[in-house]
Amino acid sequence: MFGSGANVRSRVDPDIEVINESRESLFRAFNATDLDAFMRSMANDIVVMGQGGPPALVGEASVRSNYKEFFDNGPFIPNLTHSSDEVIVCGDWAFDRGTWRIMRTFKRVVRQELLNSCYIMIWHRQTTGTWKLARIIWNGTPVPVKADKTAGAAASQRLHHPKRTRSTS
Numbered sequence: 001m002f003g004s005g006a007n008v009r010s011r012v013d014p015d016i017e018v019i020n021e022s023r024e025s026l027f028r029a030f031n032a033t034d035l036d037a038f039m040r041s042m043a044n045d046i047v048v049m050g051q052g053g054p055p056a057l058v059g060e061a062s063v064r065s066n067y068k069e070f071f072d073n074g075p076f077i078p079n080l081t082h083s084s085d086e087v088i089v090c091g092d093w094a095f096d097r098g099t100w101r102i103m104r105t106f107k108r109v110v111r112q113e114l115l116n117s118c119y120i121m122i123w124h125r126q127t128t129g130t131w132k133l134a135r136i137i138w139n140g141t142p143v144p145v146k147a148d149k150t151a152g153a154a155a156s157q158r159l160h161h162p163k164r165t166r167s168t169s
Contacts, residue, residue, distance in 0.1 A: 033071035043132040076104035092125040112145040
């Protein structure tokens with residue numbers, strides 16, 4: 001007789017499940033530009049190495065300061081989707097390799113840009129047993145998103161020439 005599956009052990013290592021949940025929380029916070037939630041997933045000695053600089057951000061205070069500026073005053077609204085292709089746990093360290101795509105919708109101009117990236121994240125098990133992001137390096141290529149000329153023209157027409165309503169008196 002087959003059971004409901006409630007007693008079946010997960011086929012995924014519990015550490016990997018926690019790392020996956022931590023990564024999901026990190027990216028949700030990034031999309032929401034929620035600095036406190038974003039920083040919760042990071043170790044105190046975090047090192048962020050992004051494409052083309054600035055130089056590596058070293059330590060929680062440096063990362064917090066940089067991302068606060070980005071979240072508060074950044075030129076675009078992010079929409080990040082991702083795929084983790086591999087997570088390997090080795091003792092208190094774990095290596096996470098994957099890809100992400102960020103649709104950047106710029107705030108001051110009508111423009112979108114897609115950033116296709118790959119990343120390596122190194123997670124570290126804390127003394128509390130939780131996993132926090134200790135190192136991340138990423139690179140990618142931004143690609144302008146071409147607007148649909150028909151839709152763009154129609155939106156421009158509505159913006160500059162709104163329909164007038166007739167009054168019947």
